[in-house]
Amino acid sequence: MKIDFKVNGRDYSLEVREDMRLLDFLREELKLTGTKEGCGEGECGACTVIIDGKAVNSCLVLVPEIDGREVITVEGLERDGRLHPLQESFIEKGAVQCGFCTPGMLMSAKALLDGNADPSDEEIMEAIEGNLCRCTGYYKIVQAIRDAAGKLRNGKA
Amino acid sequence: MPVDERELKSMLGGEDCKIMAGGTDLLVRIRSGRLSPSRIVSLARMKGMDGILDLGEEVSIGSRVTMSELLKCELIAASCPILPMVVREIGSPQIRNRATLAGNLVNASPAGDSIMALYLSNATVVISGVNGERREKVSSFIKGPGRTTLSRDEYVGAILLEKTPGYFPQFYKVGQRSAMAIAVASVGSLISGQEIRMAFGSVAPTVAVPEKACEYFEKAGEKFDDGEFARLAMLAISPIDDVRASAWYRSTVVKNLVQRTLNVWRKKG
Ligand SMILES: Cc1cc2nc3c(=O)[nH]c(=O)nc-3n(C[C@H](O)[C@H](O)[C@H](O)COP(=O)(O)OP(=O)(O)OC[C@H]3O[C@@H](n4cnc5c(N)ncnc54)[C@H](O)[C@@H]3O)c2cc1C
Ligand code: FES
Ligand code: FES
Numbered sequence: 329m330k331i332d333f334k335v336n337g338r339d340y341s342l343e344v345r346e347d348m349r350l351l352d353f354l355r356e357e358l359k360l361t362g363t364k365e366g367c368g369e370g371e372c373g374a375c376t377v378i379i380d381g382k383a384v385n386s387c388l389v390l391v392p393e394i395d396g397r398e399v400i401t402v403e404g405l406e407r408d409g410r411l412h413p414l415q416e417s418f419i420e421k422g423a424v425q426c427g428f429c430t431p432g433m434l435m436s437a438k439a440l441l442d443g444n445a446d447p448s449d450e451e452i453m454e455a456i457e458g459n460l461c462r463c464t465g466y467y468k469i470v471q472a473i474r475d476a477a478g479k480l481r482n483g484k485a
Numbered sequence: 486m487p488v489d490e491r492e493l494k495s496m497l498g499g500e501d502c503k504i505m506a507g508g509t510d511l512l513v514r515i516r517s518g519r520l521s522p523s524r525i526v527s528l529a530r531m532k533g534m535d536g537i538l539d540l541g542e543e544v545s546i547g548s549r550v551t552m553s554e555l556l557k558c559e560l561i562a563a564s565c566p567i568l569p570m571v572v573r574e575i576g577s578p579q580i581r582n583r584a585t586l587a588g589n590l591v592n593a594s595p596a597g598d599s600i601m602a603l604y605l606s607n608a609t610v611v612i613s614g615v616n617g618e619r620r621e622k623v624s625s626f627i628k629g630p631g632r633t634t635l636s637r638d639e640y641v642g643a644i645l646l647e648k649t650p651g652y653f654p655q656f657y658k659v660g661q662r663s664a665m666a667i668a669v670a671s672v673g674s675l676i677s678g679q680e681i682r683m684a685f686g687s688v689a690p691t692v693a694v695p696e697k698a699c700e701y702f703e704k705a706g707e708k709f710d711d712g713e714f715a716r717l718a719m720l721a722i723s724p725i726d727d728v729r730a731s732a733w734y735r736s737t738v739v740k741n742l743v744q745r746t747l748n749v750w751r752k753k754g
Contacts, residue, residue, distance in 0.1 A: 347525070349512075369513045370580055382553070382582040388512045389583070390505075392486060393529040436578065458577020 331395035335360070336404030350389040351375045354401060362402035362431045366460070373459030376432035377401050383439035385458070402431035405438065413479040414438060414472070423472035425463035433459045437473045445481055449474065486530045490642070494615050496526050498638030504528065506549060507583035509576070510592045534642060537561065543609075543645045548587035552599075553578070555586065565646050567654035567675055571602040574658050587641040593627050596687040598658065600627070601673045604684040604692050605654075606646040614639035630690050652677045653750055657742045658686070669730040672742035676750050679703055683746070688722040688735050695721035715743050 354360045366372035375386040378400040405412035440455035487493040503522035514520040534547040589599045608623040652675035671686035681702040685693045698718035724735035
């Protein structure tokens with residue numbers, strides 16, 4: 329079937345397979361391989377993308393569902409070759425080790441900060457509750473998100 | 486993908502077709518090979534079924550309303566406070582942004598968290614199909630684990646919850662991890678002066694209501710004894726051993742949570 333949608337600011341109008349997962353569509357058809365697959369069942373959050381402002385697991389979305397909607401993936405964070413403050417803070421605060429969980433974490437964090445400019449640590453923990461990280465123990469990730477929130481509030485974005 | 490209820494009705498029935506709301510149960514089951522429907526009818530592009538309406542004594546929740554939308558709704562917070570208490574414990578933000586109450590209900594898992602709130606709120610399921618509309622109480626709608634009275638050509642249009650602002654709501658869930666845990670056991674309750682409503686999750690084939698204990702609470706008066714209440718409450722459960730916990734552990738958890746429910750209520754009252 330044919331659908332119209334937006335990914336990272338760009339408009340598309342494409343013929344898609346009805347039974348394809350959004351995750352596979354992004355990776356295989358649009359070649360946006362930043363979005364990762366961990367579990368394929370909604371548990372790990374590695375596949376998190378933002379649809380119309382809300383963080384969702386792209387492994388649990390079928391492509392036809394994005395008809396008329398806007399998707400943002402980790403590739404959409406960067407602006408004019410500059411990293412997003414969240415990406416900078418993740419690097420600066422050592423919140424990236426193997427990096428597998430990072431794209432998903434960044435998207436959950438972005439969805440949070442877009443709606444809440446000054447979240448408490450508790451709110452940050454809640455926002456990344458659906459993103460598993462086997463390496464960092466989460467503390468540095470929370471620090472990085474708090475740090476990025478500060479930068480964004482001070483207009484250093 | 487149907488765009489309204491008329492189209493939806495015409496697409497259901499016949500071959501092995503499945504409705505998809507948030508897909509957080511359905512797509513996981515398809516992926517694991519436990520289910521392979523020949524057709525998926527997604528509600529994603531439907532108009533309607535997405536409202537939360539004040540009906541006076543009841544609140545109507547459309548089948549496409551997500552768990553996240555429920556958590557943001559002031560009407561629900563004020564009139565059915567037990568619902569957000571339970572929904573907040575479901576999955577993760579990503580799951581709650583997609584998952585629906587109707588999907589949780591039709592999935593009819595004994596661990597279905599929101600089903601517990603539906604029992605406590607004396608909920609009515611509004612079912613539609615080619616032959617019109619029918620209504621059924623949640624307790625009779627659910628027939629067993631994964632089984633409801635829904636026939637192939639029917640769908641859930643909305644769920645009506647009785648408003649319970651005068652009740653003191655409590656919900657406790659014990660899982661393996663704090664986030665994302667499917668419950669090992671859960672206990673929910675609504676208490677007002679003389680009346681108690683209580684329900685247990687994950688300790689019987691469906692959500693269980695300890696009716697004898699509730700009657701005792703209402704009749705015992707001065708003679709009320711916590712031990713007797715707990716004993717009667719335990720008659721409602723038939724926990725099993727599974728990968729997540731042993732039956733013995735589950736009963737112990739329920740007993741403790743029942744006691745905690747009484748303690749917290751007294752402290753509050
Ligand atoms: C990682 C993860 C964590 C989870 N955590 C929890 C948890 O903590 N607690 C919990 O209770 N559940 C949990 N779940 C299960 C699931 O998210 C919920 O059951 C959810 O409410 C299902 O809603 P849905 O809209 O996604 O349903 P879907 O997957 O779309 O559908 C589920 C079933 O309902 C049917 N259906 C859906 N809508 C209708 C309708 N309107 N009419 C008729 N039939 C319909 C479908 O055909 C299907 O059989 C979790 C799932 C995942 C993947
Ligand atoms: S791959 Fe989607 S949540 Fe794990
Ligand atoms: S950095 Fe390795 S999983 Fe998070």
